[in-house]
Amino acid sequence: MPRNRPASYPLLLLLLALAGAAAVAGRRGPAPPANATTADSPVYLWPLPRSVASGSRTLTVDPDLALDPQGPGGGAPALAEAFQRYKGLVFAPWAHAARKRGGGAAAYDVARLTVLVASANDTLALGVDESYAIYVGAPGGVNAIVGGAIIEANTIYGAIRGLETFSQLCVFNYDTKNVEVRNAPWHIQDAPRFAFRGLLLDTSRHYLPIDVIKQVIDSMSFAKLNVLHWHIIDEQSFPLEVPSYPNLWKGSYTKWERYTVEDAHDIVNYAKKRGINVMAEIDVPGHAESWGYGYPKLWPSPNCTEPLDVSSNFTFEVISGILSDMRKIFPFGLFHLGGDEVYTGCWNVTPHVRQWLNEHNMTTKDAYKYFVLRAQELAIKLDWTPVNWEETFNSFKENLNPLTVVHNWLGPGVCPKVVAKGFRCIMSNQGIWYLDHLDVPWEDVYSGEPLDGISDKDQQKLVLGGEVCMWGETADTSDVLQMIWPRAAAAAERLWSPLEAITAQDVETTVLSRLHYFRCLLNHRGIAAAPVTNYYARKPPIGPGSCFVQ
Amino acid sequence: MPRNRPASYPLLLLLLALAGAAAVAGRRGPAPPANATTADSPVYLWPLPRSVASGSRTLTVDPDLALDPQGPGGGAPALAEAFQRYKGLVFAPWAHAARKRGGGAAAYDVARLTVLVASANDTLALGVDESYAIYVGAPGGVNAIVGGAIIEANTIYGAIRGLETFSQLCVFNYDTKNVEVRNAPWHIQDAPRFAFRGLLLDTSRHYLPIDVIKQVIDSMSFAKLNVLHWHIIDEQSFPLEVPSYPNLWKGSYTKWERYTVEDAHDIVNYAKKRGINVMAEIDVPGHAESWGYGYPKLWPSPNCTEPLDVSSNFTFEVISGILSDMRKIFPFGLFHLGGDEVYTGCWNVTPHVRQWLNEHNMTTKDAYKYFVLRAQELAIKLDWTPVNWEETFNSFKENLNPLTVVHNWLGPGVCPKVVAKGFRCIMSNQGIWYLDHLDVPWEDVYSGEPLDGISDKDQQKLVLGGEVCMWGETADTSDVLQMIWPRAAAAAERLWSPLEAITAQDVETTVLSRLHYFRCLLNHRGIAAAPVTNYYARKPPIGPGSCFVQ
Incomplete structure (x- = not known):
């Protein structure tokens, strides 16, 4: 390939590129490819299951693998759909060749996947039973009672998590052109450590098309994350249709960067089929400037466009309308009301707001509290559990509704204070779990422990889990x-897998190998996951090489 | 949203981020979103068709739009499949809502798309007729003979190009929740300027999974590119299965970074359905070190692993075996044999090669020529037209087989010399059309003109087109x-659209608007196209904002 001019880089990248080039040059000569042994390494699972036992047999899997649905929930259409989806993932990207073999199904060790689901209830909610067990073995094997593969779960959502794990056990063998399960028989018992394993997506700073949100949801399911925190609206743009106040989405960047009510339903349904809840947010009163493009009366004045006008009933009418409309779209029990970064300075200098504060004998701090609590009441009336960013707790914990789930972000050590006061907590310590902090290496993300500093078992139960935040x-x-x-x-494993399993591993060897493998799996499934060993998130690979070491 | 710490940037990015932040701050206040007018701008097409006439009516399109296939080629399964694909693109990502309306089909202006294909021959080859005409109008309109939409083409490949254009005419109206064709009636006549409109993909420096190659092929079809130049193998890795020499793909990075024969067939078929030819390459003798991992005899010695051993018949047996196996996979008439960057220094110092050179009275330059010409003969025998990088022309044009297509890359002004000698030429001037040159702005890419410096009409015909190269x-x-x-x-429009149409536009206004729009269209279709106005390719957006201005 022609290359007499290197690609251009800023200085730092150039230095790294040169280092990469040197590493490549080192591969010259008769040595086999540097990573040949990777191909013979053990089966890798991400996130680690609660308990795993494996053997030493290699089983072949039939490209015409059949679903054998059992139990009251086995017949759910969502389960059949999930099975087809995973069958595609196993046999399509790794293994187009396998599909060509045809015939001879009897020759395969695993020709059928039995999925037994104990409950027909397909309600998806926080704390839904996601546990499952897998057995994969061959008839006549020493540890095998029956041949084939079985997933047992109490709900279809457990079964869907089991299907993901099963898909990770299935690997294409490029020599035999079979999909194989190596190290069988497998006995896996699994369940998540935390009920809330979230990812925040911000569609206000940049609009993300429906197809892209669906790609994100797909990829979340691969890592067993289960809450999409949809930060739909912020000060920059208001992309969502709100039928009660149809001018609100005039605050979208353009007419083409919008979500209809139907789009939002589509997202919720798509996520539900993957066992993922959608937690919507309106971030009031401090991150709502875009609301005023459609209804300027929401702004205290043209010179004070944030926070929303606390003195006006119209503000709360609009919030109530938004919440009522959103309640029809988002069945998840938690709703995020924001409440962070409320800079009330311009309330004080806007005459009618100033007057209202005086009349109500409020400081701006009081007004901030008043605003958050009134919004909470509206959400609670709609049978929602309110979630608020931690500033609300930090500012007026004594007044916060006891239902409140406090969402940490400012730093470490917050959840211990929150649960000590009896509130529930979600950890998103920005130093490690804000994905827009590009200089945080994956090891630091992996080190994040929601229960740090909380030894009381009852208090530990108040930590719902954690969330990584992809600010836009x-x-x-x-x-x-x-x-x-x-x-x-890295956060997904921390939130799913047993603490003992996580701490028992060596981060720079066994965890790193599995993470490389998982990143390559994402790539194989068409997801643009970046190199693991990037000195900096979102950087391109620094030179040629295998996915499994970059 | 919480943000008390900015994301980290290298210095240069930081400065730009600050500039971006300032621009964002400027949006505060009661002004409407900066881009509100974009929503009312005219319909944008990319690449520009040969001739376009439009009107001022807005027509609604039925979400249950029906295909009405006509003519000898109308019944082709590939056409029905393409119609469904485009129907999905038009009605799914932009417009989930439209599908919910149901009933009342009679109320839509465009309920049927007639596609008339004159020929039943579905052979895809260089120069296949890609022309098409579109008419979209309403019954009773002043310029409308009949209502509805019609695409006429001589081949299904012309019809597929027409479907892409039709899909770009269809825009979702977020107010009415209809898909609409604005500015109707439309009369479009279109055909490409160049027969060869290529994109090189390099799967040796990094393995690209099948799913990712398919995403690339999809995106190529959106821009009417028609040749995927698959640079499968290079010195770093040999991912392709070659049944005749089964050890060759031991040169893959790992066992999981490989393409089976079936995978390659899958790619070719997937591309064909989108009117895209796949031109495969083996880059001999200078970019072939990875061949020796499976067959070390291909290396002159353990200390001289590149170029391939010119003195050994085994080398040419292997090339012949590879070509024979590849001929069964790649029906395209052109095959790329590389021939660039051949540094023959170690031939001279390897005793048996040195001896062979002496016996044949050859300099290393002679041996390079001998190698390339012998490889060409093998390809020609398999009914392939050989393509070679320009060094072969620069070094021994007088001996090059007259069939040779010369592939320019080193700089400008090469094709004029090539066609003056009667050879055909493909332009890929690295200064503008190498996509790994990150500092080349889109305007420079757009400025690339394959016919520059060629005034003779017959010589112009020898320029097949051009190709952008995505080295890996x-x-x-x-x-x-x-x-x-x-x-x-930018290159795709240069290669498709009439030169007069391209030069008549103002690059920084009309072209830029359309390119923004096309980039957002790619995003809507799930393709991760980067911001247009990046100061540097592959950079993230520097701050919040609309897709249509970034």
């Missing part, structure tokens, strides 16, 4: 998946 | 689409 200032369709992955996977 | 040193699954788009679109 520099994330659009071009780079959002690259920014999310692979680092979100 | 720093391009893997995470960033390859981001590096290809939007700049490849």
Whole structure:
């Protein structure tokens, strides 16, 4: 290939590129490819299941693998759909060849996947039973009671998590052109450590098309994340249709960067089929400037466009309308009301707001509290559990509705204070779990522990889990998946797998190998996950090489 | 949204981010979103058709739009499949809502798309007729003979290009929730200026999974590119299965970074359905070190692993075996034999090669020529037209087989020399059309003119077209689409649209608006095209904002 001029780089990248080039040059000579042994390494699973036992047999899997649905929930259409989806993932990207073999199904060790689902209830909610067990073995094997593959779960959502794990056990063998399960028989028992395993997506700083949100949802399901925190609206743009106040989405960047009510339903349904809840947010009163493009009366004045006008009933009428409309779209029990970064300075200098504060004998701090609590009441009336960013707790914990889930972000050590006061908590410590902080290496993400500093068992139960946040200032369709992955996977394992299993591993050897493998799996499934060993998130690979070491 | 710490940037990015932040701050206040007018701008097409006439009516399109296939080629399964694909693109990502309306089909202006294909021959080859005409109008309109929409083409490939254009005419109206064709009636006559409109993809520096190659092929069809130049193998890795020499793909990075014969067939078929030819390459003798991992005898010695051993018949037996196997996969008439960057120094110092040179009274330059010509003969015997990088022409044009297509890359002004000698030429001047040159702005890509310096009409006909090259040193699954788009679109229009139409436009106004629009269209279709106005390719957006201005 012609290359007499190197690609151009800023200085730092150039130095790294040269280092990369040297590494490549080192591959010259008769040595086999540097990573040949990777191909013989053990089966890798991400996130680690709760308990795993494996053997030493290799089983072949029939490209015409059949679903054998059992139990009251086995007949759910969503399960059949999930089976077809995973069958495609196993046999399509790794293994187009396998499909060509045809005939001879009897020759395969695993020709049928039995999926037994105990409950016919397909309600998806926080704390839904996601546990499952898998057995994969061959008839007549020493540890095998029966041949074939079985997934047992209490709900279809457990079964869907089991299908993901099963798909990771299935690997294409490029020599035999079979999909194989190596190290069988497998006995896996699994369940998540935390009920809330979230990813925030910000569609206000950049609009993300429906197709892109669906790619994100797909990729979340691969890592067993289960809450999409949809930060739909912020000060920059208001993309969502709100039938009660149809001018609101005039605050979208353009007429083409919008979500209809039907789009939002589509997202919720698509996510549900993958066992993913959608937690919507309106971030009031501090991140709502875009609301005023459609209804300027929401602004205290043309010179004070944020926070929303606390003195006006219209403000709360609009919030109530938005919440009522959104309640029809978002069945998840939690709703995020924001409440962070409320800079009330201009309330004080806007005459009618100033007058209202005086009349009500309020400081601006009081007014901030008043605003958040009134919004909470509206959400609670709609049978929603309110979630608020931690400033609300930090500012007026004594007044916060006891239902409130406090969402940490400012730093470490917040959840211990939150649960000590009896509130529930979600950890998103920005130092490690904000994905737009590009200088945080995956090891730091992996180190994030929601229960740090909380020894009381009852208090531990108040920690719902954690969430990685993909703020959108520099994330659009071009780079959002690259920014999310692979680092979100590090948090996903922390949130799913047993603490003992996580701490028992050596981060720089066994965890790193599995993470490389998982990143390459994402790539194989068409997800633009970035190299794992990037010195900096979202960077391109620094030179030629295998996915499994970059 | 919480943000008390900005994302980290290298210095240069930081400065730009600050500039971006300032621009964002400027949006505060009661002004409407900066881009509101974009929503009312005229219909944008990319690449520009040969001739376009439009009106001022807005027509609604039925979400249950029916295909009405006509003519000898109308019944082709590939056409029905393409119609369904485009129906999905028009009605799904922009317009989930439209599908919900149901009933009342009679109320839509365009309920049927007639596609008339004159020929039943579905052979895809260089120069296949890609012309088409479109008419979209309403019954009773002043310029409308009949209502509805019609695409006429001589081949299904012309019809597929027409479907792409039709899909770009269809825009979702978020107010009425209809898909509409604005500015109707439309009369479009279109055909490409050049027969060869290529994109090179390099799967040796980084393996690209099948799913990712398919995403690239999809995106190529959106820009009416028609040749995927698959640079499968290079010195770093040999991912392709070659049944005649089964050890060759031991040169893959790992066992999981490989293409089976079936995978390659899959790619060719997938591309064909989108009117895209696949031109495969083996880059001999200078970019073939990875061949020796499977067959070390192909290396002159363990200390001289490149170029391939010119003195050994085994070398040519292997090339012959590869070509025979590849001929069964790649029906396209052109095959690329590389021939660039052949540094013959170590031939001279390897004793048995040195001896062979002496016996044949050859300099290393002679041996280079001998190698290329012998490889060409093998390809020609298999009914392939050989393509070679320009060094072969620069070094021994007088001996090059007259069939040879010379592939320019080193700089400007090469095709004029090539066609003056009667050879055909493909332009890929690296200064503007190498996509790994990140500092080339889209305007420079757009300025590339394959006919520059060629005034003789007969010589002009020898220029087949051009190709943008996505070399893979720093391009893997995470960033390859981001590096290809939007700049490849600039070349795609240059290669498709009439020269007069291109030169008549103002690059910084009308072309830029359309390119923004096309980039957002790619994003809507799930393709990770990067911002247009990047100061540097592959960079994230520098701050919040609309896709249509970034």
